[in-house]
Amino acid sequence: MANMQINTELYDIERINGMDGASNNNSDTIPLSDLEAGETGIVKRIDIGSKLRHRLREMGFIPGTKVEVIRWAPLADPIEYRIRGYFISLRRDEAKDVLVSKLNGKGKRHRFRFGWRWNH
C-alpha cells in the first residue's frame, strides 16, 4: 500500500490536456442543482473538476441517464434524486458538477408532494 502514488502522474496528462472538450455541446446544459423538485434532467456530463466524477458515474450518472429531482432536504441541502430506479441524495455542491439538459414537462408524481417548493 505504500507505493500507491506511483505513476499517477503518468495518467494526469489528460488533465492538463483538458478533458472539457470531450463534450462541448453545452449550449443548454445546466447544473443538476438548478433543477427544482419534480423536474427531470438528462445527464450530459460530469464536470471535470468534480472529485466525485468516478463515484457518480459508478452510481449510474452516465450521459443520457434520466435524473428526477425528488425533493430538497428541509434546509434546502442536500437534494434527493431518483436515478435508475433508486434514490440518492447529493449535496447541492456536488450536484452542481453534474450537467444536465432539462426535460420539458414535470413529473406526474408532483401533485402528491406535501409542502412548498423553493424559489417560487
Place this chain on the structure above:
Amino acid sequence: MEKEKGIDSVLAGVGITKTVKVGLAGNPNSGKTTIFNALTGAHQKVGNWPGVTVDVMKGFARRNGYTFDITDLPGTYSLSAESKEERIARDYILDHRPDVIVQVIEGPNIERNLYLTLQLIELEVPLVIALNMYDEVKARGIKIDIRKLSELLGVPIVPTIGKRGRGMRRLMDRIIDMAENPGEYQKPVKVNYGFHMEEHIAGIENIISLTGELKKKYPSRWMALGLIEADEYVAARVKKATSMHEKLFLDVMDIRKHMVDMFKIDPEEYITEQRYGFINGALKESVEIPEKEELSLTEKIDSVITNRILGLPILFFLMWLLFQATFGLGAYPMEWIDMGVAYISSFMDLILPAGVFKSMIIDGIIGGVGSVIIFLPNILILFFGISILEDSGYMARAAFVTDRVMHALGLHGKSFIPLLMGFGCAVPAVMATRMLESRRDRIITMLVVPLMSCSARLPVYILIAGIFFPKQAGNIIFLLYIIGILLALIAARVLGTTLFKGESSPFVMELPPYRVPTGKSVVLHMWIRARLFLRKMGGVILIGSVVLWFLGAFPKMDTIPPAIEQQRITAEREYNQALANAESSEEIRNLQSQYRDRLQQIAQRQNALELEHTFIGRIGHFIEPLVAPLGFNWQMGVSLISGFVAKEVVVSSLGVLYAAGDDDQSDLEQAIIRSGITPLAGFAFLLFTLIYTPCIATISAIARESRSAKWMLLSVSYQTALAWLAAFIVYQGGRLAGL
C-alpha cells in the same frame, strides 16, 4: 499431523466433507447481512444503512457434506478501490482467492446492482448471484426472466428472500456446483467495449502475456481495463508483480492520450458507460418493469418524513419518543431490579459469616454491580429503538435531513448516527464512525462522540440532580444533554478548522426503500447491545468495584486514633458529671439522648479518619487541591477518578465511599446532603461528569478505530481539561454571582 487438523479437514481428507471458501459481496442495502445470517445462523447486526457491515464477518454453514467458510465482505457499489470498503472487498477477492463469490443483489434495484456484477465477472471469479428480496420484486410487479438473465451474464442466479431464509438450500447447491466445476456452470461473458477500445485492451493484454508472472497472478483483461481506467490500485499491483511495468504504463498512457485526443473520450467514463450499456441491454431482454403511475410506499412515506416543513419536527419527535421510551418506560423494570438487588444483598447478609469476605461480596460486588445493572432496561429499550430506526431505513433519512447542519459544523450527515448512538453508549458510537468514508470525518466524529451524554452517565445525573434539584431534576438532566450537544458541535467546528483544515468528504448517499424491520433482527441487535453491557458488568465494572472496595477497605488502622479516644473519654466524663447533677428524670433522658448523638458523631469522625487512612482516602487527598476549586470534596474527586473505569462506577463508588463514612442505615443521598456539598458544586460535578472522558472502553475504542495513540491521548486530555474548566467557571462564577 492428523491431530492438529479439525474434524472437518480430517473428514475432507477421506473425502467425506469438503470446505468451500465463499465470499459474500453486494451493494449496501442489498440484504447481504440477512443472507449471511440465513446461511450461517450467525448473530450479527443488520443495518439498513450504507456500509454498516464494514467489519469483515465470518461464519460457517454445512450442506451435503460440504462446509462453507463464508466471509461477509463490506457492502460496496463497485470494486474500484475508491473507498476503504471497496479496497477490503477487492483485496479479499484478489489475495484470498475464494472458491466462489456470492453476490447478493437487491432485486427491486437490479440495474445499479449489476454494475458490481460486471466487475466481479471481469475479475474472473466463480460467481453465483443471490437475487434477493424476491418477494419485493414480485410485489412490485417486476418480471425477471431469471433463466434469460443468467444466460446473458453467464452465471447462475438463485432467487432468495433473506429475511425469511428462503432459497438458501438452492443457493448452497449452486455454490457447491460452482466450487466443484466452475468451468461448467459459468460461461465467460465479456462486455464489449467497442472496436477501438477492444483493440487497445488486446494490445495491453498482449504485453501482459509476455510477462508470464503477471498473467498467472491476475486476469489479464481485468488488468488491462484497470490500467486503462487509471486505477491506481491496479497499477500498484501490476508494478509489484512485474518488472516490465514501465513499458506497460507508457503504452497505457499512450492509449489514454490517443483516446482523449482522437475520440474526445475520457477512458474511465467510456468504460463505465459501456458497462451500463451492457446492463441496459441485458435488462431489456430479461426484465420487465411495470410503468408506474402510483407512488411507491417509500415515496409516500418520504414525502412526509423528509418533508421540508415536517422533516425536522419528525426527527425531533422521534428522538423525543426514543428518549421517553428509554427513560420513562424503563423506570418500571428498574424498580424491580432494584428490589431484586436489595433482596440478594440481604440474603447474602444472612448467610455469610461476618468479615472481610462478606464485606467484599456485599459492599464491593453487589453494591457496585447492583447500582449499575439497574440500567439494563434503559439500554435494552434504547437499542430496541435505534435498531428499528436503522433497519427501517430511517437513519439514512436522518442523515439526509441533518446534513445541512452537520456540514455547516464541518461534519457529514452520516456523523449524525454515531453522534445519536453516543446517547446510548460511546463505545458502539465510536465503532459506528467506520461508516464515514473520510478519515477526517471519522476522527472528528469519534473525538466529539463522547460529549454526547451516554446512558452510563444517567445514573450519576439521576442521583446528583435528584439530591440537589429534586423538583427540577428532569430539566437539569435535559440541560446537561443540551450542553453536551452544544459542546460537541463547538468541538467539531474547532477540530475541523484547526487540526483538520480542508474539505469534508462527499455526501453521495443512497436512500434505501423503507423496509419493515423483522422482529428477529431487532431482537438480535438488542441482544448484542445487552450482551455488550452485561459483559462490561461482568468484566470492567465487577473488577472496578472490587478494586475500589479494596482501596476503600485497606490498609486498616491498627489502633483507634488517640484524638477519637480522647473525645470519647471527654464525652463520657462530661456525661457522667451532668448525670450526677441531673434533677429530674426528664433531664436524665435528655442527657442520655445528647450523649448518644455525641457518640454517633464521634463514630462518624472515626469512620472518616479510617477512610482517610485507606488508599482511596490518600488518593482523594492527593487530588483534593485539584478538585477543591470546583467545590468538590475528596470523595467526589475519588469517584470521578474511578469514573474512568466506567461512568456508572461514579455512582457505585460514591455509594462505597459514603457508606463507609456513615452508619449503615442511612442512604447515599442523605449522606451526600450531609457532607455539605452545595447545589452549585453539585451542578459543577454534573458538568464534569458530562464532559470528561467517558470510560476505558471508549478510550480503547478510540485507540482502535483511529489506529493511533495520538488521537486517544488528545481525546482524554482535551475532554478532561474542558470538564475541569467548565466546572471551574460554573462553580466560581456561580459563587461570584452569589449562588
